[in-house]
Amino acid sequence: MPRQVYLQTFGCQMNERDSEEILGMLAARGYGIVRREEDADIILLNTCSVRAHAEDRAFGKMGAVQRLKQERPHLVLGVLGCMAKAQREEIFRRLPQVDLVAGPAEIYDLPDLLAKIAEKRQREGLGAPARLMAVDRKVRPLAQKPAGEWRRGRATAFVTIMEGCDKKCAYCIVPMTRGQEVSRPLGEILEEVRRLARAGYKQVTLLGQNVNSYGKRFPDGSGYLGPKRRERLLARAADGSLDDGIGLCDFPVLLRRIDAETGVPWVKFTTSHPFDAHERLFLAMAECRSVCEYLHLPVQSGSDRLLRAMRRGYTTEAYLAKVARLRELVPGVSLSTDIIVGFPGETDEEFEATRALMARVRYDSAFIFKYSPRPGTEAAGWVDDVPRAVKEARHRALLALQEQISREKLEQWVGREAEVLIEERNRRGQLAGHTRGHLNVVCDGPEAAIGEMALVRVRRVTATTLVGTLA
Ligand code: 5AD
Numbered sequence: 349m350p351r352q353v354y355l356q357t358f359g360c361q362m363n364e365r366d367s368e369e370i371l372g373m374l375a376a377r378g379y380g381i382v383r384r385e386e387d388a389d390i391i392l393l394n395t396c397s398v399r400a401h402a403e404d405r406a407f408g409k410m411g412a413v414q415r416l417k418q419e420r421p422h423l424v425l426g427v428l429g430c431m432a433k434a435q436r437e438e439i440f441r442r443l444p445q446v447d448l449v450a451g452p453a454e455i456y457d458l459p460d461l462l463a464k465i466a467e468k469r470q471r472e473g474l475g476a477p478a479r480l481m482a483v484d485r486k487v488r489p490l491a492q493k494p495a496g497e498w499r500r501g502r503a504t505a506f507v508t509i510m511e512g513c514d515k516k517c518a519y520c521i522v523p524m525t526r527g528q529e530v531s532r533p534l535g536e537i538l539e540e541v542r543r544l545a546r547a548g549y550k551q552v553t554l555l556g557q558n559v560n561s562y563g564k565r566f567p568d569g570s571g572y573l574g575p576k577r578r579e580r581l582l583a584r585a586a587d588g589s590l591d592d593g594i595g596l597c598d599f600p601v602l603l604r605r606i607d608a609e610t611g612v613p614w615v616k617f618t619t620s621h622p623f624d625a626h627e628r629l630f631l632a633m634a635e636c637r638s639v640c641e642y643l644h645l646p647v648q649s650g651s652d653r654l655l656r657a658m659r660r661g662y663t664t665e666a667y668l669a670k671v672a673r674l675r676e677l678v679p680g681v682s683l684s685t686d687i688i689v690g691f692p693g694e695t696d697e698e699f700e701a702t703r704a705l706m707a708r709v710r711y712d713s714a715f716i717f718k719y720s721p722r723p724g725t726e727a728a729g730w731v732d733d734v735p736r737a738v739k740e741a742r743h744r745a746l747l748a749l750q751e752q753i754s755r756e757k758l759e760q761w762v763g764r765e766a767e768v769l770i771e772e773r774n775r776r777g778q779l780a781g782h783t784r785g786h787l788n789v790v791c792d793g794p795e796a797a798i799g800e801m802a803l804v805r806v807r808r809v810t811a812t813t814l815v816g817t818l819a
């Protein structure tokens with residue numbers, strides 16, 4: 349029976365955490381986890397569908413992997429994750445050697461699915477690929493989350509707090525691949541963070557497609573449901589001191605409880621939808637010592653017309669007001685964002701509005717993407733009318749602007765000391781980590797520093813990184 353697993357991950361941090369869960373589950377069942385494809389007899393790709401480019405990469409990779417089957421017919425090949433769900437038919441059509449296609453809601457079924465493939469082979473021999481497809485669940489059955497802990501890093505750990513997304517952004521495939529929002533019960537999260545803190549982890553990163561709507565729906569059907577009820581409850585909680593005593597357990601409450609009850613030194617979180625990021629979040633960030641001064645707040649566009657077309661639910665004015673309030677309440681906070689250029693109908697003026705917004709906010713970092721239509725989304729029905737060359741020029745222009753801003757902001761650190769969590773040794777052999785504001789830092793130093801907080805005196809900067817020496 350095939351027992352050695354190689355797993356490669358594409359896409360976001362949620363996918364990285366899913367991959368850790370998958371490896372934990374398989375290791376607990378006696379599978380070996382290997383670092384090289386050559387050593388594996390089960391090759392799994394945990395894929396992403398967010399942009400055409402992500403899918404192209406996964407198809408390319410699996411195409412190369414399936415050729416290995418000619419020499420090693422016993423290989424089991426699986427495509428997991430968002431692309432498995434979005435492209436289920438297409439995968440078997442383009443990749444005839446694939447044995448398994450399983451969506452994000454089916455990760456806990458993997459041991460059973462692999463066992464089924466092994467049984468089938470025992471019955472029928474190596475002949476044709478198993479072509480097993482498991483993609484139909486609407487939500488991940490969180491109650492079935494198995495034991496079996498596996499984490500890639502020693503210093504920081506991801507903790508999933510919610511699954512799925514209830515938003516309807518016109519360009520985004522995630523609601524289709526990850527399904528409806530469900531939050532993990534508060535007690536379970538607190539327990540996991542406590543365990544990680546006891547095990548010596550210095551930071552947890554709370555993960556969800558939109559962490560700010562944590563608590564809306566729990567697996568047992570409880571939670572605050574619907575924006576009206578939410579608004580009423582939030583109004584009653586305007587002083588920020590709310591707890592779940594009145595039946596509301598939302599993201600700011602979760603942050604406060606983690607801060608008060610787990611002992612983990614640093615807490616970061618991603619991703620925040622601006623529509624659901626409120627004053628109470630900023631207050632929790634300001635008042636909780638462990639919660640780091642860093643917010644990823646994707647704006648997507650600086651044009652109100654495009655924000656409406658994207659169905660983002662906020663205007664640039666509302667967004668900028670939130671940023672201003674955040675900066676008032678959390679001085680020195682780092683901000684990052686996501687931006688899409690070349691959304692259907694984006695004019696030169698609308699693009700310029702995005703450029704102006706970036707120049708005004710002065711993000712510490714920004715992820716800039718060229719729009720690609722995602723099958724099944726609302727925007728896929730609109731003409732993708734911004735020519736490729738224009739998308740590319742706009743992409744380059746924003747990258748250049750952000751690089752200049754990032755560099756100027758980083759340069760302010762030269763000569764100063766930064767508090768850094770040292771996370772790993774990078775490929776060049778330097779120690780690498782992040783500040784509370786999630787700035788990249790590298791320095792020379794001993795192995796023993798990994799997993800520790802350190803003071804680093806910043807000597808110089810690159811476009812994206814502070815370079816220093818241990819103080
Ligand atoms: N095309 C380009 N970028 C996209 N994103 C999501 N969907 C698309 C798409 N169809 C970007 C958004 C989101 C990030 C994760 O990916 O900026 O915040």
Ligand code: SF4
Binds near residue numbers: 358359395429430
């Ligand atoms: Fe990619 Fe989005 Fe799925 Fe993450 S949730 S893997 S970014 S499609």
